[in-house]
Amino acid sequence: MHIAHPARDQIELAAVLAALGDPTRLAILVELARSGARSLPCGAFCHLGSKTRLSYHFARLREAGITHTEICGTNRLVSLRRGDLDALFPGLIDAVLAAASEPELRIATIHS
16 A cells, blocks of 8 residues: 655645644644654554544645655554755744744643
8 A cells, every 4th residue: 555645846835834733733743853753653643632533634744745654564654754844944844843832832732
């Protein structure tokens, strides 16, 4: 099975910003950024919602070009496409992560 991802030149700023406008997807971004270059299994995000809800959010992030999903047996491993995003939109992910560390945003993320 193959999972489709946009090529680097197909990633659009509007799609990235729209995807990151959701608190759950923003929380996923923060956790992926904290993991560095390491891929995380989808199950690592269960504290953010149900499997069905998370599946939807992972798809939106992947379709926007923010994440890469790899099939590994029965698992899905998700990683941040940091290199692509930094090349296309220098400083954007750092700015989003800095804003996500603000206390009022953390509260909004937790309660959504």
